[in-house]
Amino acid sequence: MKLSTLNIAKTLRPKVVIVGAGSGGMSTAARLARKGHYDITVVDRAETHYYQPLWTLVGGGQFNLSDSGKPISSLLPKSATHVKENVASFQPADNKITLENGSTLNYDALVLATGLELNYAGVEGAKEALKEDLKVCSNYSPAYVLKTFPAIKSFKGGKAVFTFPPMPIKCPGAPQKIMWIANDIWKNDSSVGKYELEFNTFLPVIFGVPKYAEALMKLVESEKVNLNRQHTLVEVDHLSNLAKFKKADGEMYETNYDFLHITPNQRPLKLFRDDESQLTDAAGWVSVNEKSLQHTVYENIFGVGDCTSIQTSKTAAAITSQHAILCENLEKFFNKEKFSEDYDGYTSCPLVTSQNTCIMAEFGFGGEVMESTFLNQGKNRYSMYLTKKAAIPFIYWQLMMRGLWAGPKPLKPLTNPFNWN
Incomplete structure (x- = not known):
């Protein structure tokens, strides 16, 4: 495979352009800035950086939306430049973007x-329902997450429907986390009458890693959740309170709802779907070596996070390891050294199961369990809930956004010395 010819100017400060001011872009900028010898530019029209994993708890009434965001100007390293524009096109053979x-x-x-694009329009009637129906909500967007908790509190019984769209999506645990939180709220609210929980998922399983799926299935059974596998939401008729699903065999399934949480279809940005410069694979994901994070065609291009072709769950936890390996290999690239191929697919999904319990799923490529503690993390634990609610956001803002956190792996000899899983 032919690599592009790189013409690096003779300078002590190589110019690194980072497209995107989400978790991957900002953590990469912070880590590179600590090295002190790069000219760093972050390109993104956005002015606010969101810690999106907190939106589950915003929807569950435990945080305000403002708690999840900070101005990019307050997070960007002083040595970096923020260009408040979006990219129109790439010219990788010329080392240039427009x-x-x-x-x-x-x-x-x-x-x-x-990152990736939320495609609410991929479900007929979803955008109209989210705009006009107080019973319909979605934790995946700041435009809709504030609808979730009022919808939960207004629910007085009937059928509560939750959806999981075709993969890949970011944070695959989030579609059911809000179900467990809502269920816990309703069980403890005497004003709520009889109700039914229904989880419709595109997947053939409740979760992709067997250890955690087993624990979640016990919850499904104990909480009497109607689990519909391989059911994909295709239409919402909010005037009739009707959700329509397509099953794996092509047949349709319809159900009424008194509460509906929509997880939107998700896809690569249009910028990549229309790209003709060999940056992406056939599906539109940025094509990188999943162990080194280097692009598969252009040697001076790297990818991190949700926009890439890496075969692991798209989570902020995955970025903790990815961005550190990327920065290490970018340094090796400029020094003409052999790359590290150390990314093992690590990702984490704190599966919140009530208002105060959590299953802390940690795994890598192929669903290999990679737990960071000696505890059995396949069990509901209050300690893991506190980790999700308090410890991880602190680590994110105070360490990762300052280039000081590369995931829990370096601590594992202390926290899980015998690698008990």
């Missing part, structure tokens, strides 16, 4: 950290 305002930026290395 912005939507028509200007161009040259780079010595390019980091793609754009």
Whole structure:
């Protein structure tokens, strides 16, 4: 496979352009800035950076939306520049990108950290229902997450429906986390009458890793959840309170709802879906070596996070390891050293199961369990809930956003010395 020819200017400060100011882009900028010898530019029109994993708890009434966001200007390293534009096109053979305002930026290395696109329009009637129906909500967007808790509190019984769309999606545990939180609220509210929980998932299982799926299935049984496997939401008729699903065999399933949480279809950005410069695979994901994070065609391009082709769950936890390996290999690239191929697919999904319990799923490529503590993390624990609610957000803002956190792996000899899982 032919790699592009890189013409690096003779400078002590190689120019690194990072496209995207989400978790991957900001953590990469912070980590590179600590090295002190890069000219760093972050390209993104956004002015607010969100810690999106907190939105489950925002929807569950435990945090305000404002708790999940900070101005990018307050997080960006002082040595970095924020270009408040979006990218229109890439010219990787010329080491250049074109912005939507028509200007161009040259780079010595390019980091793609754009995230993915929420496609609410992929479900007929979903956007209208989210706009007009107080019973319909979604934790996946700041535009809708504030609807969730009022909808939970207004529910007085009937059928509560939760959805999981075709993969890949970011944070695959989130579609059911809000179900467990809502269920716990309703069970403890005497004003709520009889109700039925229904979880409709595109997947053939409740969760992709058998150890955690087994624990979750026990909850499904104890809480009497109607679990519909391989059911994909295709239409919402909010005027009739009707959700329509397509089953794996092509047949349709319809159900009425008194509460509906929609997890939207998700896809690569249009920028990549329309790309013709060999940056993406056939599906539109940025094509990288999943162990080194280097692009499979262009040697001076790297990818991190949700926009990439890496075959692991798209979570902020995955980025903790990915961005550190990316930064290490970017340094090796400029020094003409052999790359590290150390990314093992590590990701984590704190599966919140009530208002105060959590199953802390940690796994890697192929669903290999990779737990960081000596505890059995396949059990509901209050300690893991506190980790999700307090410890992880602190680590994210105070360490990861400062380039000081590369995931729990370095601590594992202390926290799980015998690798008990």
